[in-house]
Amino acid sequence: MTLVANIALTILAVALVLCLVRLVRGPHLGDRIIAGDMAAIIVINLMAVLGLRAGTTLYADVGAAVAILAFIGTVAAARLVRGRPPFA
Numbered sequence: 001m002t003l004v005a006n007i008a009l010t011i012l013a014v015a016l017v018l019c020l021v022r023l024v025r026g027p028h029l030g031d032r033i034i035a036g037d038m039a040a041i042i043v044i045n046l047m048a049v050l051g052l053r054a055g056t057t058l059y060a061d062v063g064a065a066v067a068i069l070a071f072i073g074t075v076a077a078a079r080l081v082r083g084r085p086p087f088a
Helices: 002-025 029-054 058-082
Strands: none
Touching: 002 029, 029 058
């Protein structure tokens, strides 16, 4: 199980780095928004794998908090792109 978790963590870490590169270098605002949302999803998956590896549910709570914040951020960014104030 530890070998599989380490391989999964490595793959997720590489994917996170690629998402962060797209977040910085994205040519359009939409690309940056999608890359940020994808990075949040990868972080949630990292929390899930770390929780399985450690055998604790603390990481699930952190993953849930990241999911809620990512959803709020995505909605705010979408409203900003449409030209409306994010939280009005």
